[in-house]
Amino acid sequence: MTAMAIMFKLLAIMVVILTCAFFFGLLFKKGRDR
Structure with a gap:
């Protein structure tokens, strides 16, 4: 897994x-309103 893939997954x-x-x-x- 690349760093970009990990970042995308976290996002x-x-x-x-x-x-x-x-x-x-x-x-x-x-x-709560009702």
Whole structure:
């Protein structure tokens, strides 16, 4: 594996985590409002 491939994999993992956190935040906000 090249350094670029490792960097790309880390970036992809970070994006997935951020997306999950964003959606969970939206769901939590909606749940609290109702």
